[in-house]
Amino acid sequence: MPSCPVCSSHVDLATTPTVPFCCDRCRLIDLGRWLDEGYGVPQPRKPGPGEPQPDPADAEDDG
Secondary structure, eight states, rough: OOOOTTTBBOOTTTOOTTTTTTSSSHHHHHHHHHHHTOOOOOOOOOTTSOOOOOOOOGGGGOO
C-alpha cells in the first residue's frame, strides 16, 4: 500500500480522493512547500564569471 509523501501514513487508492496524499491537509502542506520554494526542479548549472562556456557539440543528444 502506498504512503503519503508528507506524513507517511498509508493511502488507500480505492477510497482516498486526495491521492497520493492521505488527506486535504497533507495536500495543502505539499502545495505550500512548492509555493515557498521548498521543492524545486533541478536545472543544469550555469557557468559563473570567468568559467568557460560549455561547447554545445559536447552535449548529449536526447533524440
